[in-house]
Amino acid sequence: MTTTQPAAKRGFLQRIDRERLILGLAAPVLAVVISVLICSVLLLTSGKNPIDAFHIMTNYASASDGQVSILNKATTYYLAGVAVAFGFRMNLFNIGADGQYRLAALFAAYVGGVVNLPSFIEIPLLLIVAMLVGGLWAAIAGILKVTRGVSEVISTIMLNAITTGVIGVLLVPGIFAPGNAGGVSNSVQTKLMAPSSDFFSITTQGGSLYGFIIIAVIVGVAFQLVLSRTRFGFDLRATGRSESAAGASGVNVKRMVLTSMCVSGALAGLIGMPDLLTNSHYFGQNFQPGLGFTGIAIALLGRNTPIGIGFAALLWAFLDATAVMLPLQGNFPPEIVNVMQGTIVICVVVAYELVRRYGLKRQQQKVGAQLAAQAASAEKKEVAA
């Protein structure tokens, strides 16, 4: 996207640099292949047939209920990836998305339990609450960085731990959770949210598909638009490339840091919403943790671009959704999926670097060949003259 294409109007297909496209795809494909190989070896050494395992996974993914489950997960993962990628684009490592989305979901669930308005007000209200809480929580790290120079990596990691504590304090009977009314369930949770907070879902043959997928798409499109079509996006990318250069050209770096931290946190606030608004309708102790970290892996895999993150989220969701089937249908350990995800992340980092170096070499060779050809033709002319 940063190539300096000549402004001449060419066809859409010609505009795509074939080689760049192939090189871009090579890295993730290579990473997936390597991780499949590693998992196969692992399964073989434990006396299990890897083909069967992959067969179970693809089988489930080709069934309608599997696809719904994958898309639902991918919706959540996509939001997580975009939230983290927004910071990454300006070299801001928001490791704290994990804390931001959990705190945001807790507050949204609480507000949803207390306030009962018509859907068209209730749902936007809850989304705003979640984004506000996520954004404000991230702002703490932003302010610390801007005023005191605290590394956002350190402060957001700390804030993750603090979030766990804060939720522990708030999510007790009498504060955010109703007093223990009947039942001795050990799970403490917020009051069930008002029915009007139910986000629509699309009923398909394979179960209900989160309507939130549309919000995820809108977020992705907005992300791309902001980055490539606005002054803010330009400043953001410029700051990401070089802070001092951006500063010299008139970008207020401090304000950029604070703003993008808040935006990243606000997007992180949405991560918990698909599940909260369409599935669980309460925040309990069994609320899914760790999505912020999943988001980091997905952003990395998707190279921080909206479309790349989309594919990465789908891949991640495919692995996670099909993992559930492994022990049930073939007595395979579901942990092989964790191994696969881990190796994909490591491999993709290595593969991107390899591909980058290869691309650089190719470019140098090309330029070299062109220069040589120019020199040769110049010599010929000289000889002729």
Added chain:
Amino acid sequence: MRRTVKLAAVVLSGSLGIASLAACGAKSTDTTSAGSSGGSGIKVGMAYDVGGRGDQGFNDSAAAGLDKAKTDFGIQTTEAEAKTGEADSDKQTRLETLVTAGYNPIIAVGFVYQAAVEKVAKEHPNTKFAIIDSDSPTQPSNVTSLEFTEQQSSYLAGIAAASKTKTKHVGFIGGVQSELIKKFEAGYRAGVASVDSSISVDVTYLTTPPDFSGFSDPAKGKEAAQGQLDKNDDVIYAAAGASGTGAIQAVASKPGAWVIGVDTDQAKQPALAKYQGSILTSALKNVNTAVYAYIQSVKNNAPLTGVQRFDLKSGGVGLATTGGHIDDLKAKLDAATQQITSGAITVPTAPTGG
């Protein structure tokens, strides 16, 4: 600007295309023959919490009950365990898959399954479900809760601790400060106070929810136990899952100090057998008995329903006697057991503080 509009259109239509793809095609379960559980062979599906078979505790105990039922009744079984940090929808998928594969009954191990069990059970009223350690007023009638009166065994543990302490200081280590572990604390405190109300009880919880690492971190358990030993506590009750092994190690290194195990007879666990001389007793929670009893009831066509409490009377909870360290207290403990089972003593389920 036109290019971005085009881009947006492509992305939107692409995602909707995938969405519509999901709508067609067969479901993954269409090919498997569902619900063919007729005849004598019942198929039991078991969904464990994180850790699963081999966790040396709660899940393992449930697995032992399943194994016993398997050999006694010749039932067919399938097991699956939860992944760390999975979504609630994964639990639902797990249960759904078991249902459509014809497993009936399905046993969910651990309170984390409550929401998933409720949802799936409502959609499949003809399948029976059991959930361990949890119930809710909204669960449908095909869900059976298997619960334990941990406060009763903890009460007896408290009596044993109070009778053995020389320093008049005893300790309690809870894994996670959840409603469940508070029951252990409440019973223990009451038991200690019933012997001598001047004995002080030090209470340490390793973590507070939603941080559940307190059940699986022996290092934290060891540290907490060391702290209590330094405060002169000479009997420590560790109700902390796998973290308890750390506490047992710490206590074993101090001569004269006792530790009380939890859930299973910890003195008999191979990894802890060398500390047998320091393990006073263990407050048993016989998940295996509950699982076995439930499967048996289904097998006999008279399934247990509603909330089933496995207590001191029915052998659901109790004290282990391995090592014979509490043999001298037998009369005292038997008397207390008698009082509890007859209802003369009601053990509190929530700690009164102090």
